[in-house]
Amino acid sequence: MHANPVFVAIDTTDLGHAKALAARLKPHVGGVKLGLEFFSAHGPSGVRAFADLGLPVFLDLKFHDIPNTVAGAVRAAAGLGVDILNVHAAGGPAMLKAAVEAARAVNPKTKVIAVTVLTSLGDADLEAVGQRGPAADQVLRLASLTRNCGLDGVVCSAHEIGALRAALGPDFLLVVPGIRPKGADLGDQQRVMGPKEARDAGASALVIGRPITAASDPVAAARAIAESLGC
Ligand code: C5P
Numbered sequence: 001m002h003a004n005p006v007f008v009a010i011d012t013t014d015l016g017h018a019k020a021l022a023a024r025l026k027p028h029v030g031g032v033k034l035g036l037e038f039f040s041a042h043g044p045s046g047v048r049a050f051a052d053l054g055l056p057v058f059l060d061l062k063f064h065d066i067p068n069t070v071a072g073a074v075r076a077a078a079g080l081g082v083d084i085l086n087v088h089a090a091g092g093p094a095m096l097k098a099a100v101e102a103a104r105a106v107n108p109k110t111k112v113i114a115v116t117v118l119t120s121l122g123d124a125d126l127e128a129v130g131q132r133g134p135a136a137d138q139v140l141r142l143a144s145l146t147r148n149c150g151l152d153g154v155v156c157s158a159h160e161i162g163a164l165r166a167a168l169g170p171d172f173l174l175v176v177p178g179i180r181p182k183g184a185d186l187g188d189q190q191r192v193m194g195p196k197e198a199r200d201a202g203a204s205a206l207v208i209g210r211p212i213t214a215a216s217d218p219v220a221a222a223r224a225i226a227e228s229l230g231c
Contacts, residue, residue, distance in 0.1 A: 002229060002230050002231050003030060003231070004028070004029060004030035004226055004229070004231040005030055005199055005203065005204065005205045005206050005229065005231075006028075006029045006030050006031075006195070006205075006206050006208055006222070006225060006226065006229070006231075007029070007030060007031040007032060007033040007056075007058050007084075007175075007205055007206070007207050007208070008022070008025055008029045008031075008032055008033065008208060008209065008212050008213065008222065009032075009033045009035065009060075009177070009207050009208065009209030009210075009213070010022060010032050010033065010034055010038060010209075010213065011035060011037050011038065011209055011213070012037070012038065012213075013037060013038065013040075013041035013042070015041070015042050015046055015049070018038065018046075019049055019050070019053070021213065021218060022050060022053055022055060023053060024218065024219050025212065025218060025219060025222050026053065026054070026055055028219065028222035028223045028225075028226045029055070029212075029222055029226070030056065030205070030231075031055050031056035031057060031058060031083065031084075031205075032050055032055050032056075032057055032058070033057075033058040033060050033207050033209075034046070034047060034050065034057060034058070034059055034060065035060040035061070036060070036061060036062075039059070039061060044076070044080055047059060047080045047082065048080060048081075051080065051081045051082070056083040056084075057080075057081075057082045057083055057084075058082070058083065058084040058085075058086075058175070058205075058207070059077055059080070059082040059084070059085045059086075060085075060086055060155075061073075061077065061085065061086070062086055062087065062088055062115050063085075063086070063087040063088070063091070063099065064087065064088035064090065064091045064095075065091070065095070066095070067091075067094045067095045067097075067098035067099075068098070070087060070091060070095050070098055070099050070102075071098040071099065071101070071102040072102070074087070074098075074099045074102040074103050074106075074112070075102045075103075075105070075106050077110075078102070078103045078106040078107040078110040079106050079107070081107065082110060083109070083110065083111060084110070084111045084112075084113060084173075084175070084205075085103065085110060085111075085112060085113075086112070086113045086114060086115055086155060087099045087112065087114055087115070088114065088115050089114035089115060089116050089142035089143070089145055089146045089154070090131075090142065093145060093148075093149055096114065096145070096146060096149035096150075096151055097149050097150065099112055099151070100112045100149065100150045100151050100152075111152040111153065111173060112151045112152055113146075113151060113152055113153040113154055113155060113173055113175055114142070114143075114146040114151055114153075114154050114155070115154070115155050116138070116139045116142035116143050116146070116154055116155070116156065117131075117135050117138050117139050117142065119157045119177075119178060119191070121135065122135060123135055126138060136160070136163065139156065139160050139163075139164070140163060140164065140167060142154075143156070143164050143167070143168060143172075144167065144168065147168050147172055152172070152173050153172050153173025153174060153175060153204065154172075154173070154174065154175070155175045155176075155177065155207075156174055156175070156176060157176065157177075157178050157191060158176050158178055158179065158191070158192070158193030158197070158198045158201065158203065159191055159193070161174055161176065161198065161201040161202045161203055162201060162202070165201075165202035173204040173205065174202060174203050174204050174205075175203075175204060175205045175207060176193075176198050176203040176205070176206055176207065177189075177206075177207035177208075177209075178191060178192050178193070179192065179193060179194070179195050179198055179206045179207065179208045179211070180192040180193070180194065180211055181194055181195060181211055181221075181224070181225055181228070182194055184210075184211040185210065185211075185214075187210050194228075195208070195225050195228055195229055196228050196229055199229055208225065211225070212225070
């Protein structure tokens with residue numbers, strides 16, 4: 001029996017629906033991910049409502065600002081008792097170090113991870129914003145910087161797991177969205193991988209939204225994914 005690596009992405013502004021759904025899914029997932037959509041509507045009190053449910057929370061707000069401001073935001077977020085929070089690696093070394101120091105000072109158990117290159121950006125987009133591509137090289141460059149600054153891991157696409165695991169070692173957290181069980185609707189995700197394939201490739205956690213939340217029976221969908229993972 002494995003620990004369940006699935007963080008279900010609750011992407012909604014409907015607090016009642018979000019809480020009811022999370023309560024029903026609790027036996028079949030390992031945590032919830034709350035992002036900008038939910039946080040912009042419900043803020044810290046919305047996050048606390050999930051902490052009260054007793055499920056680990058990944059607060060996906062992708063902070064990116066000067067070090068002092070990010071440190072303050074991270075202190076506030078870690079103070080909500082979340083298990084994982086994130087920043088943009090492109091904020092640079094001083095910002096990354098400030099983020100991890102701030103989190104450790106408030107809650108040593110909060111994991112701080114970084115976004116490297118948004119999976120919505122291709123090589124031409126990197127060129128347009130003046131970043132050195134190809135995207136795969138930039139991902140590895142920013143993930144190495146993230147580890148060297150003392151953070152716990154990165155968010156990455158399933159197709160980056162192999163290269164990052166090999167370069168960054170077994171303990172670095174690789175948190176992976178873009179997961180689709182066989183036959184599931186792709187939605188706006190393009191390069192996807194199945195849950196078991198991603199876990200077997202070395203993912204530490206899987207972020208799964210619509211294949212669970214938009215299913216006609218979300219509990220059955222989450223249970224089937226958990227079973228496929230041997231959880
Ligand atoms: O519904 P779906 O499974 O595509 O949801 C994936 C979740 O992961 C969404 O909350 C999305 O914002 C997030 N995410 C992503 N790709 C990234 C980073 C985060 O899909 N590169």
